[in-house]
Amino acid sequence: MxxxxxxxxxxxxxxxxxxxxxxxxxxxxxxxxxxxxxxxxxxxxxxxxxxxxxxxxxxxxIITRDDAQRVVSIVQKKDVKVDKQTWNRRYREYMEKIKTGSLYEIAEVFRDLYLLRGEKELSHGEKKMLELARGYLFRELQLCIGEETLKTEDDMVSFLGSK
Incomplete structure (x- = not known):
């Protein structure tokens, strides 16, 4: 076996x-x-x-350092069209992406909600989902990149260039 x-x-x-x-x-x-x-x-x-x-x-x-660079590219891509459908439909789509376990999909959810947050106030569910995606990204990137580089979730946001 x-x-x-x-x-x-x-x-x-x-x-x-x-x-x-x-x-x-x-x-x-x-x-x-x-x-x-x-x-x-x-x-x-x-x-x-x-x-x-x-x-x-x-x-x-856990993802590799090369995979981490792809995650950074996904999050830094700002010329994406954020879906304008109702929050509950968007929530369902994003939750499906999170359930896949793919850090690339989770990075897309994080990016889209992060960008949407700049345009309008997120619903309570969207805020919770943004924090969920942020937490998944942080924990896995911390293991991949190293705890000395990513001590806090704010370090991760800076690392990803999301501010």
């Missing part, structure tokens, strides 16, 4: 956030023996068992 992750690896669980593989366990479910990653979210007591051999399990490695 080849494993994508080993104990101690940092990873991203789509829709939940960044954490660490704390164990690899065999469990029997419905008479079938399966192997799982035990995944512990950072800054939380939340744990998940993620099947090792399940392509739908949205567990992925």
């Amino acid at each position: 080849s494993l994508q992750f080993k104990i101690g690896d940092n990873a991203v669980y789509a829709g939940s956030g960044v954490g660490r593989i704390t164990a690899i366990e065999a469990k029997e479910l419905c008479g079938i023996k399966q192997t799982f990653y035990r995944f512990q979210l950072f800054n939380s007591n939340v744990e998940a068992l993620v099947p090792v051999h399940n392509p739908e399990a949205k567990l992925r490695p």
Whole structure:
């Protein structure tokens, strides 16, 4: 059995956030023996068992420095047309992007809401979503770039050139 992750690896669980593989366990479910990653979210007591051999399990490695540069490019792109549809429709679309777990999609949500915030007041839900996207970006970029570079979320915003 080849494993994508080993104990101690940092990873991203789509829709939940960044954490660490704390164990690899065999469990029997419905008479079938399966192997799982035990995944512990950072800054939380939340744990998940993620099947090792399940392509739908949205567990992925932390991005690379090259990927981080692409995230910076996405966020810095200011000539995007911000969707003018109703806030609840926009909210649903953005939530779908966040659920993918793709940091590129999350960067787009962050950028779009950040730009929209300059044009009009965001709804309560949009403000919460902006903070959610900002948190996901921060935690993963901090692991990729280094905690000495990104100590706070404000450092991340400066790093991304979003101010």
